[in-house]
Amino acid sequence: MKSHSSTLLAEVRTFRQNHPEVRYVDLIALDIPGHFYGKRYPVEMLEKVAAGSPLKLPQNAVLLGAQGGLFKIGDYCFHDGDPDANRRLVPGTLKPVTWEAQPLGQMLITSDGTEAPIEFEPREVLAKVLERLHRKGIHPVVAFELEFYLFDKKLNDGLPQFARDPLSDDADDQPNLHIERLSRFAPVLDDMVETAKAQGIDITVITAELGPGQFEINFGHLEDGLRAADWAALFCRSTRGVALKHGYRASFMAKPYLHHPGSGMHVHVSLYDAAGNNLLAAHQKQPLRHAVAGCLELLPHCMPIFSPNHNAFRRLGGTVNAATRASWGFEDRDACVRIPESDPRNLRIEHRLASADANPYLVLAAILVGLEHGLEAGKEPIAPLNEDRNSGADFPVEMLEAVRAMQHQPTLREGLGAEFVDVYCENKRQDHLAFQQEIHAREYRWYL
Structure with a gap:
């Protein structure tokens, strides 16, 4: 785990050196309908996450419908308290975003490989099959x-x-x-x-x-x-x-x-x-x-x-x-x-x-x-x-x-x-x- 964190930290620091103009990085993952959800992090906070600080997003963000709404699915969404779930950074995916008006970065996040992966997260489903x-x-x-x-x-x-x-x-x-x-x-x-x-x-x-x-x-x-x-x-x-x-x-x-x-x-x-x-x-x-x-x-x-x-x-x-x-x-x-x-x-x-x-x-x-x-x-x-x-x-x-x-x-x-x-x-x-x-x-x- 220490080696993994060291690799991520080196990736973030190298990115900051190569792109000093970037102040924010979009941390993104694909939901069930195939849309990206996530959060925009200050790049200095991303360095803390890479060093081992927890990264949590609502578990039910994966369940969003095609228009972004939440559906009652079993006990999810409306009877589970809308809990957070751990995510991790995907190594090798921190890249510049060149199509926005302001300089940005983006990086994939996922629950696979965490202590409690989200069973219905698309990337986790594929990870288990592989x-x-x-x-x-x-x-x-x-x-x-x-x-x-x-x-x-x-x-x-x-x-x-x-x-x-x-x-x-x-x-x-x-x-x-x-x-x-x-x-x-x-x-x-x-x-x-x-x-x-x-x-x-x-x-x-x-x-x-x-x-x-x-x-x-x-x-x-x-x-x-x-x-x-x-x-x-x-x-x-x-x-x-x-x-x-x-x-x-x-x-x-x-x-x-x-x-x-x-x-x-x-x-x-x-x-x-x-x-x-x-x-x-x-x-x-x-x-x-x-x-x-x-x-x-x-x-x-x-x-x-x-x-x-x-x-x-x-x-x-x-x-x-x-x-x-x-x-x-x-x-x-x-x-x-x-x-x-x-x-x-x-x-x-x-x-x-x-x-x-x-x-x-x-x-x-x-x-x-x-x-x-x-x-x-x-x-x-x-x-x-x-x-x-x-x-x-x-x-x-x-x-x-x-x-x-x-x-x-x-x-x-x-x-x-x-x-x-x-x-x-x-x-x-x-x-x-x-x-x-x-x-x-x-x-x-x-x-x-």
Whole structure:
């Protein structure tokens, strides 16, 4: 513990030396809906925390709904006295915030690794899954890909408008994959990439996607699954900030336009043993088939994680590469679980179902539990789409049905933690019901 504190203290002191203009640091963590919460600390107080002073935030901050409200979930929120819970600083995440008007820093905090981790904190859920896999000799290597839209900064009666092409000042309303779109939006995209790199994020490929103002960013492969999810979460925060600085809005909303492609979160996962051998490639790739079978078996029960809100369900069965059934295939982007072409060393799955606004810690945790279950059950998967275009299993396509499918699934309750599953499902149920408590103008047009 002393060595750990010394490392953190050195990190804070080095940051202060390199950024003497920074007076405050945002200490942040991701809640259940995937929003950052936290506190803004004077940098001199951060040094005290790094040296061992306690860092406490309300436990129930993790339970906030999509609009920031608290829901009654069991005894939490309204019958527990709203207790504080210990957090710790995540080493290596203290970085400058360059998109705000004033110089700031930010640093991730978490309850995992403390004396009493919060069982339903997303990062803690993933930490437990990874720790269990490591004990079994399974070491995931992970890479995220995120799609997002750029919009005009000004909304039109609350609705998004196409991003303005900086070259012509016209709306970017021609969906295509032309490389010139990257050039036309280079100032904001380059700033997003450089800002992400300043956060320690390894950005690799940038793609102009099919939607108007839609782009995709790929991250490097990591042996640390927690850090891979950290990258995805931090990229969303910095990208939204950079976009505003350039006169745009950036959004990871799953389906902002009904008639254009939605935005997804694609996760590449390969599994290795302690010696560095690819477990999926062993025995003529039979473990790969078992892992796929496990993912597909649990997928219908993980839909509240992969599609975490009302809008995310609109993306399913969309115009481009959004599956309507639990399926798999080799080099097939219509499949939920795609097997990219690769050599045995890099053999992996690409899980393509989650929406871009899903919680990356929970998405990765759910995928890993599916892979773990498949390897242990040793079942054969259904036919791949390459052999049967109609192959696939149904999954829920609305939230309340999805919550019912998730809450009592025994493998998920064991793999993700029963307390987490109960809390998460009730959070999603209450969020969905709160969303319904507003009469849309369309109802008046149809029924008045």
